[in-house]
Amino acid sequence: MAEEPADDARRAALRDRGRRWATTAGSILLALLVGAVLMIVSDPDVISQYAYLFTAPQLALGASWTKVAGAYSALLAGAVGSPAALAATAWQAAPLIAAGLGVGIAFRAGLFNIGAQGQAIWGSIAAAYVGFAWSLPPVVHLLVAVVAGVLFGAVWGGIVGLIKAKTGAHEVIVTIMMNFIAASSLAWLLLTPAFLRPGRIDPLAPPIQPSAAFPVIYGQLHVGFLVALVAAAIVWWLMERSTIGFAIRAVGSNASAAATAGMNVAGTTMVTMAISGALAGLAGVMYALGPGANAVATPLSLGLVGSVGFDALTVALLGRSRPVGTVLAGLLFGGLHSGGLAMQSLAQTPLTLSTVLQALIVLFVAAPAIVSALIPKVRAPRRPALVGGEA
Amino acid sequence: MNHTSGGLQLAGITKRFGSFTAVDSVDLEVRPGEIHCLLGENGAGKSTLMNVLYGLLKPDEGQIVIDGSPQNFTNPRQAMAAGIGMVHQHFMLVDPFTVAENLMLGREGGFVLAKDAARQRVRELGERYTMPVDPDAVIEDLPVGVQQRVEILKALANDAQYLVFDEPTAVLTPQEIDDLMAVMDRLRSEGRAIVFITHKLREVRAVADRITVMRRGRIVGQAAPTASEAELAEMMVGRAIDLRVAKEAAAPGEPRLVVTGLKVANTAGGIVVDGVDFDVRAGETLCIAGVQGNGQSELVDALLGNVTPLEGTVTLDGTDITRATPRQTIDAGMGFVPEDREADGFVAPFTIAENLVLNRSNQAPFAHGLALDLAEIDRNAVALREEFDIRAQSVHDPISSLSGGNKQKVVLARELSRPLSVLIASQPTRGVDVGAIEFLHRRIVSERDKGTAVLLVSTELDEVEALADRVLVMYRGRVVGIVSPDTPREVLGLMMAGVPLEDAQGAPRPGKEENHG
Numbered sequence: 001m002a003e004e005p006a007d008d009a010r011r012a013a014l015r016d017r018g019r020r021w022a023t024t025a026g027s028i029l030l031a032l033l034v035g036a037v038l039m040i041v042s043d044p045d046v047i048s049q050y051a052y053l054f055t056a057p058q059l060a061l062g063a064s065w066t067k068v069a070g071a072y073s074a075l076l077a078g079a080v081g082s083p084a085a086l087a088a089t090a091w092q093a094a095p096l097i098a099a100g101l102g103v104g105i106a107f108r109a110g111l112f113n114i115g116a117q118g119q120a121i122w123g124s125i126a127a128a129y130v131g132f133a134w135s136l137p138p139v140v141h142l143l144v145a146v147v148a149g150v151l152f153g154a155v156w157g158g159i160v161g162l163i164k165a166k167t168g169a170h171e172v173i174v175t176i177m178m179n180f181i182a183a184s185s186l187a188w189l190l191l192t193p194a195f196l197r198p199g200r201i202d203p204l205a206p207p208i209q210p211s212a213a214f215p216v217i218y219g220q221l222h223v224g225f226l227v228a229l230v231a232a233a234i235v236w237w238l239m240e241r242s243t244i245g246f247a248i249r250a251v252g253s254n255a256s257a258a259a260t261a262g263m264n265v266a267g268t269t270m271v272t273m274a275i276s277g278a279l280a281g282l283a284g285v286m287y288a289l290g291p292g293a294n295a296v297a298t299p300l301s302l303g304l305v306g307s308v309g310f311d312a313l314t315v316a317l318l319g320r321s322r323p324v325g326t327v328l329a330g331l332l333f334g335g336l337h338s339g340g341l342a343m344q345s346l347a348q349t350p351l352t353l354s355t356v357l358q359a360l361i362v363l364f365v366a367a368p369a370i371v372s373a374l375i376p377k378v379r380a381p382r383r384p385a386l387v388g389g390e391a
Numbered sequence: 392m393n394h395t396s397g398g399l400q401l402a403g404i405t406k407r408f409g410s411f412t413a414v415d416s417v418d419l420e421v422r423p424g425e426i427h428c429l430l431g432e433n434g435a436g437k438s439t440l441m442n443v444l445y446g447l448l449k450p451d452e453g454q455i456v457i458d459g460s461p462q463n464f465t466n467p468r469q470a471m472a473a474g475i476g477m478v479h480q481h482f483m484l485v486d487p488f489t490v491a492e493n494l495m496l497g498r499e500g501g502f503v504l505a506k507d508a509a510r511q512r513v514r515e516l517g518e519r520y521t522m523p524v525d526p527d528a529v530i531e532d533l534p535v536g537v538q539q540r541v542e543i544l545k546a547l548a549n550d551a552q553y554l555v556f557d558e559p560t561a562v563l564t565p566q567e568i569d570d571l572m573a574v575m576d577r578l579r580s581e582g583r584a585i586v587f588i589t590h591k592l593r594e595v596r597a598v599a600d601r602i603t604v605m606r607r608g609r610i611v612g613q614a615a616p617t618a619s620e621a622e623l624a625e626m627m628v629g630r631a632i633d634l635r636v637a638k639e640a641a642a643p644g645e646p647r648l649v650v651t652g653l654k655v656a657n658t659a660g661g662i663v664v665d666g667v668d669f670d671v672r673a674g675e676t677l678c679i680a681g682v683q684g685n686g687q688s689e690l691v692d693a694l695l696g697n698v699t700p701l702e703g704t705v706t707l708d709g710t711d712i713t714r715a716t717p718r719q720t721i722d723a724g725m726g727f728v729p730e731d732r733e734a735d736g737f738v739a740p741f742t743i744a745e746n747l748v749l750n751r752s753n754q755a756p757f758a759h760g761l762a763l764d765l766a767e768i769d770r771n772a773v774a775l776r777e778e779f780d781i782r783a784q785s786v787h788d789p790i791s792s793l794s795g796g797n798k799q800k801v802v803l804a805r806e807l808s809r810p811l812s813v814l815i816a817s818q819p820t821r822g823v824d825v826g827a828i829e830f831l832h833r834r835i836v837s838e839r840d841k842g843t844a845v846l847l848v849s850t851e852l853d854e855v856e857a858l859a860d861r862v863l864v865m866y867r868g869r870v871v872g873i874v875s876p877d878t879p880r881e882v883l884g885l886m887m888a889g890v891p892l893e894d895a896q897g898a899p900r901p902g903k904e905e906n907h908g
């Protein structure tokens with residue numbers, strides 16, 4: 001009796017996983033379809049062919065095909081078409097994975113960390129500062145810079161946890177405000193003597209010293225990508241095998257039962273936000289210390305971290321807040337980014353299309369989840385879990 | 392089954408979860424104008440069978456027939472349209488909505504129904520069945536008993552001819568139970584049929600027209616409403632049950648838990664525990680009796696450390712724990728069974744094994760440093776499943792897949808499986824079957840005999856009588872009196888309404904008063 005049911009549970013879990021993969025694959029396909037339609041309707045040359053749709057349909061269809069196939073093959077080539085493309089994808093994926101892991105951990109504690117952006121900004125500030133202002137021996141310099149960035153991210157996230165735990169303020173509002181503060185702090189810092197490049201007055205910090213940069217492995221692929229993978233492994237262990245993860249998951253699923261069982265809900269919230277911030281900070285570190293297109297790290301500037309904090313939300317959603325899923329989602333979106341760049345230069349399709357694709361994929365995957373996430377009250381009295389297995 | 396007559400027939404219903412058969416070719420007939428009791432031990436398949444009837448679960452085999460026509464429900468909406476209503480073990484109301492709004496949600500046509508009409512309907516139905524409810528009250532502000540009325544009204548608003556009540560009395564006070572019985576009687580006399588699931592045999596004997604007993608997914612027989620409680624119990628569990636707990640007289644030792652002048656406010660700031668004094672000695676069971684909502688929940692929450700008292704002190708074995716956190720009180724050996732197991736007792740998506748170590752997950756032997764010891768957590772779960780007869784297919788299943796009574800057994804197994812100095816249990820046997828009650832009561836008595844101070848909160852007078860060495864009656868946050876468990880029920884009843892002991896007994900007896908306050 002003991003063997004069979006366990007087997008059964010395993011089979012059910014496998015079936016579930018199969019379904020999830022199917023949904024994700026279906027979502028990617030749908031997104032590509034919608035993307036194709038967008039490309040066709042937004043290209044005047046192609047659309048003009050549709051005037052002859054009934055007399056000479058081959059013109060319209062042919063033009064559409066050329067357009068879509070050209071763009072998507074450029075996308076594919078740019079993402080995975082060559083070793084250099086793969087390296088570029090990994091470069092894009094590394095910060096997405098790190099920040100995605102951070103957002104995912106917060107999700108599992110029932111927290112919406114919209115503040116990954118601000119945490120990443122602080123991570124990049126601290127890492128870059130150590131990188132250009134301090135002189136340390138090679139390996140030590142990199143380590144100190146990474147730790148500084150991670151620490152600043154952790155503090156920036158931890159403050160949110162502290163405010164929430166002490167005052168009950170909602171973390172979404174607090175993190176959004178903290179994003180503004182972080183972005184403005186960066187803008188201000190860049191104009192202070194400590195950050196200004198000697199002889200310049202525009203907001204651009206000095207380049208970091210080579211000893212603080214992530215060593216290049218191949219093309220744009222650098223050690224930071226491996227750090228992201230290690231972070232994913234650590235997060236997995238933390239969530240599934242450690243007492244901290246046990247508490248985070250318990251608090252995230254039922255805070256009042258967790259409190260009754262003696263867990264420190266406020267403390268767990270703070271720890272979670274600090275870990276989440278640390279991972280987002282690591283994403284900032286990647287931008288500050290990772291080699292750019294010309295193999296040299298990009299100096300700290302206003303837009304250095306891009307929109308990684310918000311992209312991280314989509315990565316965590318697509319990865320269902322699980323480390324393996326987050327790595328895969330990070331790679332997918334990293335590929336869309338690097339492929340999008342190729343698509344722009346080779347097929348004259350705007351880069352924003354890859355952003356649209358990314359958003360569409362998550363939208364399709366999350367469609368049912370969005371509703372219950374936005375209106376948690378509706379979820380609670382839902383039918384018993386019984387139904388779930390049947391659907 | 393023959394489909395000739397009217398009424399509702401379930402024919403050959405089978406429902407499997409994976410390789411486990413929860414309901415196994417069950418035939419059941421429900422006739423208009425009857426109260427049909429469905430009895431069975433925890434995990435027998437009662438709720439599953441009713442969820443099939445209500446369209447929440449799709450049967451693997453079998454047929455539902457209403458008035459001779461076969462039905463094929465794929466969702467509750469269709470079942471409702473066919474005249475079936477269900478009041479669940481766990482309410483399915485939308486908490487931030489008002490009563491009237493909840494009523495509209497259940498209706499065919501949804502929001503087309505005007506809100507005024509819904510309000511009117513609540514009042515009408517409430518009047519007709521003497522279940523008055525304020526249509527504009529928000530669900531989350533209502534006591535459980537009233538929330539349940541709303542569930543019933545929801546079913547009646549759809550003009551349900553067949554009503555399923557899944558353990559409606561588990562969360563009710565004795566007075567509310569009497570009211571519910573009257574409503575059920577009224578519904579029966581209107582020609583409606585009721586399927587009534589309960590573990591309280593006294594209720595079965597009071598209202599049942601017919602009784603069907605299930606065990607391990609099958610129907611094992613019918614019983615006459617005249618059958619004795621002992622007979623019913625034996626049919627359910629398959630063996631003779633001792634409905635009385637055999638226990639030695641208490642041998643109380645030193646006071647272990649001492650409460651003096653305790654004052655506690657609720658979240659809204661009202662004083663709900665108002666200067667309470669009592670002590671629980673080693674090796675005795677003190678029961679707190681009283682109508683729900685007289686401060687018992689807040690009192691035990693304060694003892695655990697979930698809320699901080701305004702005034703007063705609490706000591707455990709001489710150590711002040713007035714401002715201790717739950718972590719500290721748990722580590723000091725306080726076992727705690729919360730009143731609302733769904734809200735405070737377990738984490739629904741967690742496995743049974745994880746829930747069994749919920750309050751010790753960061754301690755040896757279940758953790759070493761930061762690392763969880765999964766093997767030890769499993770070993771613990773397998774042992775407790777055996778010992779407490781938790782009917783689960785695997786300890787790695789989420790606890791949400793268990794039947795109501797088995798969830799309760801998980802909570803009790805967790806609390807009773809470690810060395811305790813004091814056990815605080817609210818409604819410990821809520822929703823568990825008679826067989827399990829027998830076992831759990833014995834465990835609580837043996838905990839007492841080990842020298843643990845046991846504090847029990849129960850609205851169930853049978854349970855109070857069975858377990859208590861002393862009975863503390865609470866009313867409006869104050870102690871009305873502390874009396875012996877063989878105090879007549881009428882006297883206890885009066886005390887629970889706030890009448891002091893001497894007045895309740897009719898004649899003043901100076902010097903006999905045991906009240907500490």
Ligand SMILES: Nc1ncnc2c1ncn2[C@@H]1O[C@H](COP(=O)(O)OP(=O)(O)OP(=O)(O)O)[C@@H](O)[C@H]1O
Nearest residue numbers: 386408413433434435436437438439792794795796
């Ligand atoms: N979704 C599910 N997945 C797996 N097993 C389930 C699921 N739902 C119920 N079961 C199992 O089916 C059996 C019957 O459960 P059910 O809830 O019908 O019992 P019950 O008779 O209502 O018991 P109780 O008196 O404790 O409420 C139980 O063993 C339970 O563990």
Ligand SMILES: [Mg+2]
Nearest residue numbers: 438480794795
């Ligand atoms: Mg049940």
